[in-house]
Amino acid sequence: MSREEIQETSSSLHINNVSMTFSLPDGSTVNALQDVSLKIRKGELLSILGPSGCGKTTLLNIIAGFLTPTSGSVILNNHQVTGPSAERGMVFQQGALFEWMNVRKNIGFGPNMQGIASAQINQRVDELLETVGLHGFANKNVYELSGGMQQRVSLARCLANDPDVILMDEPLGALDALTREKMQGLILKLWKETGKTIILITHSVEEALLLGERLIVMAPRPGRIHKEYELPFAQQAITTDIREVKKCADFTTSREEILSMIWEMEEEIMGRKA
Amino acid sequence: MLILSLYVASFILLLVIYKMLIKRFTSANAQAKINTVTFGDESAVKPNRTASVLSILTLFFIWCAFTGSSLSPIHVPGPFTGDTTFTYTAKNTNKQTDTAQVYIRVNPVNKKITKSSPANNNRNNFTKNDSAEVTAYRSVLIRVKKNDTGGKEENYLVTKINGQAIKAKQTIQVNNGQVILTSKSSISFTPNKGWQMEPIWLPAPEAVFYRLIEIARDGYQNVSLFENIGWSLLRVIAGFLLGCIVGIPLGYAMGLSSWFRGWFDPIVEFMRPIPPLALIPLVIIWFGIWEAGKISLLFLAALWIMTIAARAGVSGVSIAKIHAAYSLGASKLQILIHVIIPNSLPEIFTGARVAMGVCWGTVVAAELVAAEKGAGKMIIAASKFQQTDIVIMGIILIGVIGYGIDTLMRVAERKLVPWKGKS
Numbered sequence A: 001m002s003r004e005e006i007q008e009t010s011s012s013l014h015i016n017n018v019s020m021t022f023s024l025p026d027g028s029t030v031n032a033l034q035d036v037s038l039k040i041r042k043g044e045l046l047s048i049l050g051p052s053g054c055g056k057t058t059l060l061n062i063i064a065g066f067l068t069p070t071s072g073s074v075i076l077n078n079h080q081v082t083g084p085s086a087e088r089g090m091v092f093q094q095g096a097l098f099e100w101m102n103v104r105k106n107i108g109f110g111p112n113m114q115g116i117a118s119a120q121i122n123q124r125v126d127e128l129l130e131t132v133g134l135h136g137f138a139n140k141n142v143y144e145l146s147g148g149m150q151q152r153v154s155l156a157r158c159l160a161n162d163p164d165v166i167l168m169d170e171p172l173g174a175l176d177a178l179t180r181e182k183m184q185g186l187i188l189k190l191w192k193e194t195g196k197t198i199i200l201i202t203h204s205v206e207e208a209l210l211l212g213e214r215l216i217v218m219a220p221r222p223g224r225i226h227k228e229y230e231l232p233f234a235q236q237a238i239t240t241d242i243r244e245v246k247k248c249a250d251f252t253t254s255r256e257e258i259l260s261m262i263w264e265m266e267e268e269i270m271g272r273k274a
Numbered sequence B: 001m002l003i004l005s006l007y008v009a010s011f012i013l014l015l016v017i018y019k020m021l022i023k024r025f026t027s028a029n030a031q032a033k034i035n036t037v038t039f040g041d042e043s044a045v046k047p048n049r050t051a052s053v054l055s056i057l058t059l060f061f062i063w064c065a066f067t068g069s070s071l072s073p074i075h076v077p078g079p080f081t082g083d084t085t086f087t088y089t090a091k092n093t094n095k096q097t098d099t100a101q102v103y104i105r106v107n108p109v110n111k112k113i114t115k116s117s118p119a120n121n122n123r124n125n126f127t128k129n130d131s132a133e134v135t136a137y138r139s140v141l142i143r144v145k146k147n148d149t150g151g152k153e154e155n156y157l158v159t160k161i162n163g164q165a166i167k168a169k170q171t172i173q174v175n176n177g178q179v180i181l182t183s184k185s186s187i188s189f190t191p192n193k194g195w196q197m198e199p200i201w202l203p204a205p206e207a208v209f210y211r212l213i214e215i216a217r218d219g220y221q222n223v224s225l226f227e228n229i230g231w232s233l234l235r236v237i238a239g240f241l242l243g244c245i246v247g248i249p250l251g252y253a254m255g256l257s258s259w260f261r262g263w264f265d266p267i268v269e270f271m272r273p274i275p276p277l278a279l280i281p282l283v284i285i286w287f288g289i290w291e292a293g294k295i296s297l298l299f300l301a302a303l304w305i306m307t308i309a310a311r312a313g314v315s316g317v318s319i320a321k322i323h324a325a326y327s328l329g330a331s332k333l334q335i336l337i338h339v340i341i342p343n344s345l346p347e348i349f350t351g352a353r354v355a356m357g358v359c360w361g362t363v364v365a366a367e368l369v370a371a372e373k374g375a376g377k378m379i380i381a382a383s384k385f386q387q388t389d390i391v392i393m394g395i396i397l398i399g400v401i402g403y404g405i406d407t408l409m410r411v412a413e414r415k416l417v418p419w420k421g422k423s
Helices: A003-008 A056-064 A103-107 A109-113 A118-131 A147-160 A177-194 A205-211 A233-239 A242-247 A249-273 B002-025 B049-065 B205-218 B225-256 B258-271 B276-287 B291-315 B319-327 B332-369 B375-384 B388-416
Strands: A013-023 A029-040 A045-049 A071-076 A088-091 A165-169 A197-202 A214-219 A224-230 B082-091 B097-107 B130-135 B140-142 B157-161 B171-174 B177-181 B187-191
Touching (some): A013 A056, A029 A071, A045 A056, A045 A205, A056 A088, A056 A165, A088 B319, A103 A109, A103 A118, A109 B332, A118 A147, A147 A177, A177 A197, A177 A205, A177 A242, A205 A233, A205 A249, A224 A249, B082 B187, B157 B177, B205 B225, B225 B258, B225 B291, B225 B375, B225 B388, B258 B291, B276 B291, B291 B332
Parallel strands (some): A088 A165, A165 A197
Antiparallel strands (some): A013 A071, B082 B157, B140 B187
16 A cells, blocks of 8 residues: 555544634634644654644644634544544643552553453553563552653553554653653654554654654644654664764754744744734 | 740750750761751751650649649749748737737648647737638638727727738738738738649649549549540531531532532632631521530531532642543543542542541530530539639640541541652
């Protein structure tokens, strides 16, 4: 099958002319998103980048089903998204783990809610603990773990449900630089091993370049898609070392290009405000 | 005033001694602090347990010293007890003067001196010796003229005490006491009171302790101590549980539904600032003075606290947790059971601790107003008979039980919500 054919199969995610307008208490309105359209292939790793206020989190919340767009629609597997569901898993920046459950219960939460037999859940959790590198941490309390480990639990918890799409809202935003780099490797590894469709929001240009097969740069006021890149770095990083990829000339050139683009956008916003 | 200055002096003295001892007995190495900044760093300020122990000992010592307790070797001067004497000089109608003695026996509180009184050998002169008995802290009126020859005549006057001239309504200091001459030439004698407290104001610690043993063994007014405290606790637990049963679901409903929030908000916000004690009169009118009234009062005391705690617990759940649970496929009921309720437990425990404290305080107050049995009833009954030792014993018991309840709640909290404050 060619790439185009895969794109047209049923298990793809279509975002059709989505607009979102928020009314503020003072009566004015904000165009958080205007006419955003995207087609995401099954198994694609898409990263979304943009300055603050460009509507990238709004877009993710619409895909997750937490928000209903003012107009337009999100279609997954030929049916329209109307609310949150286990087919679209979400990984949050932090604070979304359940402190009253240990690591095992947290990871098994999704299957448990669906009433799957506990022996089956335990087996699945053990596999996932291995996958995310938390072997032996099953009975720890989540508040005893470091930030990086907590995000590993979040990833495993999301995977436990075997969702069609994984939505990541700045999953590494609260981590230190070193942990962040390790976790970037983990996300790439999970993507390769599971073949999941992943949509990742970030405000780190480097992360967006490295973790995106395709990179969408969004612009603010109104929130819209500004530019789209097809990138080779995610594939490279799977086979070689992440640090090597980040050092190569192509990567640094792209990074500088996108950085200056975002700088211009920010300056434009500042200018408009003044 | 004296007690306060003594207390402040002990505070300063012990602080200085403690600092000096620390300096003396710790090596220079151990003295070097890891943190150079401690002043203003709240986390560096931990209660000094030595200070806590000394604080309690100081209070206890002052209590002992000012009540003449046998537990402390040092006391402030106590009231005079024993035998004392002074003389008075009288002038009869014939302007003759004569002097006689007054013997006074001062008995300690609740005791009588049993040894025989000093000889009261009356002389042949016209004034006659007198003797009187009085209890410490009280005064006694001695009608010295009564047994004097010619003492009933109009011009018969007492002119001197211990050789010192005295007029009616004047006061003279004599050995071990004070003498006031009344307008009818009688003598009022008040023995020196010293600085110690009268037992009716503040009994000695051992008196309170013996009373505790006595009451624990024999009960008070035919009600055993166990029954008194048990009834109070029973009322608190009943009122508190009813408050939880109604308040927690109500709080959840207010946290989850805007209709419930809107409907009950004015009621909760209005009732919250009303102290439960202010409701006692109304509760008595509505429910009577017996158990129904007291339990309703405690229910009302706990209800609003638990409602607000549960509401805050629901509001405190981070939206990320709710979103995560939805995107993991949980239903509304599952989210309530597995996310919202556990997430609200720390808030509910905080509320429960406050509610228990308020209920315990309220039950004692309610029993002061009307009760057959209960800790509050015991102390109000004792106060009517001026049995200060029972009152103090009751207050200490109430404090200890309140502290015990709070400690139990804290232990339960650590066991049941170990994640509190750690997310």
